[in-house]
Amino acid sequence: MIFPDAIQIADSTIRLATPLLLACLAGLFSERSGVFDIGLEGKMLVAAFFSAAVAAVTGSVWLGLGAGVAAAMAFALIHAVASITFRGDQLISGVAINFLAAGMTVLIAQDWFEQGSRTPALTGAARFAPIRLPGADALSEVPLIGPFYADVLSGHTILVYAGLLAVPATWYILFRTRFGLRLRAVGENPAAVDTAGISVARLRFSAVLICGLLCGLAGAYLATGLAAGFTKDMTAGRGFIALAALIFAKWRPWYALGSCLLFGFLQAVSNRYSTIDLGLFEIPNAFVLALPYILTVVILAGFVGRAVPPRAGGEPYVKER
Amino acid sequence: MSAPAIELRGISKSFGPVRANRDISITVRPGTIHGIIGENGAGKSTLMSILYGFYTADAGEIRIHGNRAEIPDSQAAIRAGIGMVFQHFKLVQNFTVLENIVLGAEGGRFLSTSLEKARRLLKRLSDEYELHVNPDARIEDLGVGMQQRVEILKALYRQADILILDEPTGVLTPSEADHLFRILQGLKREGKTVILITHKLREIMDVTDTVSVMRRGEMTATVDTASTSAPELAELMVGRKVLLRVDKAPARPGDKVLEVDDLRVVDGAGVERLRGVSLSVRRGEILGLAGVAGNGQSDLLEVLGGMRAGTGRVTVNGTALALSGSGSDARTRRRRGIGHVPEDRQREGLVMDFHAWENVGFGYHNDRRYARGLLMDNAALRADAAAKIAKFDIRPADPWQTARNFSGGNQQKIVIARELEREPDLLLVGQPTRGVDIGAIEFIHEQIVALRDQGKAILLVSVELDEIMALSDRIAVMFDGRIMGERLPAETDERELGLLMAGIADTGRDHPVGEVEANLAGTAGKRE
Amino acid sequence: DLGGKFDKSFNESAYTGAQRWVEETGGDYMETELASEAQREQTMRRLAERGANPVVVLGFANASTLEAVAPDYPETTFVIVDSVVEHPNVQSIMFSEHEGSYLVGMMAAMASDSNTVSFVGGMDVPLIRKFACGYAQGAKATDEEVEVLVNMTGTTPAAWNDPVKGGELTRSQIGQGSDVVFAAAGGTGVGVLQAAADEGILAIGVDSNQNYLHPGTMLTSMVKRVDNAVYDAFEAAEAGNLQTGVQVKDLENQGVGYAMDQFNADLVSDEMTEAVETAKDRIIAGEIEVHDYTEDDSCPAIEF
Amino acid sequence: MQKLPRWADIVLIPAINLVLALVVSGIVVTFIGQDPFAALRIMVNGAVGSTYGWGYTLYYATNFVFTGLAVAVAFHAKLFNIGGEGQAQLGSLGVALVCLALPWPHWSLALLAAILGGAVFGAAWAAIPAYLQAKRGSHIVITTIMFNFIASALLVYLLVDTLKAPGMAPETARFPEGAHLPTAGDILALVGIPFSRTPLNVSFVVGLIACWLVWLLLWRTRLGYEIRAFGQSEPAARYAGISPVRITMLAMVISGALAGLMAVNAVMGEQERLLQDNVLGAGFVGIAVALMGRSHPVGVLIAAILFGALYQGGAELEFETSVPREMVVVIQALVILFTGALDGMVRSPLERAFLRYNRKPVSHAPAE
């Protein structure tokens, strides 16, 4: 691969990895607290819609962001109530949330904007603008590092940097604070937390709400950072890929960064090359497009082995049968 | 006299249809060790969990040092100076000792400062009470004895003044238990109050000042230990006179049925659970396998029962068993005449949501007598179930009840009925009477002995030394995946078995306790 | 067709035509959007049974269904856009997209400084390859050396509706040197045009005139007058003289073309206009033969 | 001692859940400015108000019976098969290949062969995630979702490159005359009952038979016994010599085969050619159907008819009003949410109520 291509793919990788990363960290909080979440997709989708809709109406991307985050957190709350308060099946609740998001976004979009399932295109202050990092122009002449800094790292919207910063932040919260200790404990053995006098439900609710918040950022980035408006089903399976990345990352923040970059890279490659020539035969376009999905399966089957999820994950906490 | 440390008045608690505690009142004097005894399911743990705020009572009131206390959650109990070591430890397995101890009592938002403070305090505490543990060890790498110390340290770290221990000795060797009791005496000297739950009468007689007896959810009596006796307590516990011996004729061992040679098992985490076990069982003989839980007995039963793979050589009636790959499954084992009463009936022995009649065929559902062409002959299975229910006096006598709806003892009877009725050449039995009341224990013991007298070979695993001593014709002791030694019941005693269980093979000498503990600390034994 | 009524492109164009007819004549029409493949038949039958006449169905994907449905409603006239259904009561409207695409391909090649132009398609189907093939031929005809990058968004109907991916594909093409991009991708195209505007390269819209979307970066639009076709069909039906059989809308009868308006006037040089107009005349005259991909599923200018 | 009487568990609770879901849906309809009662009337009328409505309702229901049974069988083995969509896609391929392979002399022969084709292809597509779960521990929920995407790519690839009929659309040629299934209209006309022209066809009968066979499988065969035991407790299954690998594989293969059979109805019975999306999300609806039907074949049948009505009514609603089709998706989501995830919200108060009424003194274990 020649150098400009590499730079270009790296740049695209970061853009595509960001929604995955935010969603993956969202899942990390929730699942570390023992609440499995296959509803990442749905939460991203509502966030994408509400951020685009409010940004379109008010002309302010920040108001849009707020609305998107609020919507994702509202959906997170449904999941929390179903799976924590009423001890429902977490997988089923997640599936329901995905459907609910898919239906509601279109319904409301049609009701508000009457443009099919679309919001009006966002322009100007209703979108996140790229940020040129300081010194990018000066450095761009330096060989190797220069283009990397100027073209790959610099020039993304603020949410990309927020996503990258969320990694160390998550690590710090999880492993260096009281809240993190309790959060990890409640995902491993809720009874231990309960007998220590801490409310299991409160902890899990906060974890699930943090998950909603991060999903909100991910969805808003899709609609107001990457694209300029909402379209039906625009998350296109990213929530599920994020989930696979989370498993691949063994529920650890830094690994999550690595695995999301990998998946972003796969998507970038599949965008960049419409067919891939392997010498012996050529991978046809349909399969290059499906490459991220195929590799997800390969990675889950081949490299992760039996990733050990948080021990109490998926099980509602019941102390009195 | 000062106000009672604890006073419970009229406590009641139901779990759905089960009334675990009924109108219980009890008074505990400060600075004493107060014992609570009762059969399994009598409601002891429930009562203590209410005191600790883990459950909330349906009715009743709690007074601490004379003041009425509301204990809606464990935080309130901790504030009131109560600490509890649960029967099933509440530790986070992949956290370090230190992390477990500070959990919920961190004292600050950021961990590093809390952990440092805790480390210093922990050192002081462990020196003071001889509770030495490595603060940076992970719980999953510690033996159960060590885990229990962590639980005690947790309570002391929270400055508990009343300490509740729920069946602390069930998983300890006799010498570990002795060490625990010395610690409790130390706490008592400091003026702390201790509530000790156990169903071992000897422990009650040795260490408590007063004792309360529970039966079927009710408090039957509270007496000064000095003024009572073990038989009297036993009678209070079960409500009638109990036979503490099993009547059995001397064994007449025949040919070897089971021969195990150099059996090894490695678990999923790569830890070697069996490190070269060799033993044999003859027909007409019960071999009892003693040991502290987690030393490999369970793994041995699982390999022999076809539930997990191992390496080595095992023969039954002279022909070798496949230990891994095809033909090593439980179904093939059954065809080879091996019956298996598993250690955990609810997890393994029964499908809890199946009807009793479905469970009666569990594991034998491929039998030709339950088949009708391609389909299963449910009618035949139901008829068989009805017969077994009658013969083993399983109550309620309703084959349509789901297994979940039988009491523990009756669930066990279903399993026993199923496995014993097949008249297997070799019967593997794990913890046959765990959680079963004394009446049912007698019945189950009789059935096992009767099977032996038919000339079958029986391998019995139990953590209850009393049960091993009473039933076995030969006793082998396991420690850390190995057989430490074999003894005849008549030629040994609990003290010697206890040393073997602690990993001390040379029982001729008296060992300083410190060395025993050093050994135990290395045990990878776990408790679920 | 799948892709939604407001895709700013194909479907929206038809809708505009219908609306224009309503406004001008005060007539009324029924419309419905398809959610999935399998509803095609149900919907067509319902419209026919409700007495709608004519029933206009949009998109090649309906052809096979219409073949089955049309015989059952001899009294109703059907109009299908983008496909041929041979039946006495069906009018089939075909557009010569390859010709229009050829022209915008020429413009792209002339406007390009980097000698690289690109194409983003929606779902990878023959119709879209027809667009791409015409575009590539036009570009190559202008300059043999021009490189034409082609990407399809996907292989499912979702590919008509994925602006995020459209934008990403465009950026990827820009990375490879492209400075003019032609989007024939339904709703996905919105993302393509947006990315082009963001990155400051030229873009070409499709079906409807999309020049107004991003004034200053929209080189032109390859228009396909679906609106006219729908309008004509409604009007002819009203007058009772709707012709059945195949109608080809091409450069000659202005069924396809390129859009010029105030939004792109500054971007298109006279030289360009001249070259394109000449080519247009020669195509109409049959002097230039633009190859139609769907004729033999192959393209002389590019490989798929 | 049962906490709830059986009828409450299988009738009362699902009914309450359903009502709750409909009430919330009504609120949504009101919210987007429509009259919920008018909407309900249109939907009910459209779904069951005419033979036309019934035909479509039962046609959709047939799809959902298959996908619902597929999810239900997997549920019994505690496997959450979200891959019904992809398995049905592959089933379509199998059905299409069979139908196009020969100039079938009679539909009955073609039907039998197509059943085989659909089942085998669907089963094969489920077998891979099953194998990965059983042997490699890859989470089946994620792999089956990925396989949905991959199935769609595979089908498009074939339709664009290999199987495409001449013409613009990525679809195969129409199936030969001999592979056309008789519709309800055709059959009922023989006995003189008029029935609207709808795609309801003999596959409905195949669906009913499938219900019966699944019931037989689960409660009358050794395999069913093993599947249920494994689903209840894996350690118990191992204790009884039931191989987790074998049951995981078999349960998923059966599940995939059932999902694949959906194509007999949709592809052979209705579309009569292979399209790129034949499944219409029925794979996902199957989840809701299995949940509502408590994973019992009879329950699945009833729930499938309910969802069929919902679909047909929804189509009608979209036609008559400006409520978009996605309303159906919302209702479906709410049904899943209330019957599946928020079940406890209804159940525990009910249990407490029943307990209060039945509070006889509890004999605390049988006496000695």
Ligand SMILES: Nc1ncnc2c1ncn2[C@@H]1O[C@H](COP(=O)(O)OP(=O)(O)OP(=O)(O)O)[C@@H](O)[C@H]1O
């Ligand atoms: N969380 C729970 N939910 C439902 N029932 C429970 C629960 N905990 C205990 N029970 C029931 O309450 C009764 C009393 O149980 P408890 O654990 O208090 O007994 P125990 O005296 O501690 O017995 P053991 O000696 O076995 O520990 C039993 O019938 C038990 O089945």
Ligand SMILES: Nc1ncnc2c1ncn2[C@@H]1O[C@H](COP(=O)(O)OP(=O)(O)OP(=O)(O)O)[C@@H](O)[C@H]1O
């Ligand atoms: N989880 C449960 N669900 C429903 N009913 C239960 C449950 N647990 C216990 N029961 C009912 O409560 C009664 C008491 O059960 P428990 O296990 O406490 O009996 P027990 O006194 O310990 O008897 P045993 O000595 O035979 O174990 C049983 O008869 C059983 O029907």
Ligand SMILES: [Mg+2]
């Ligand atoms: Mg207890």
Ligand SMILES: [Mg+2]
């Ligand atoms: Mg009991």
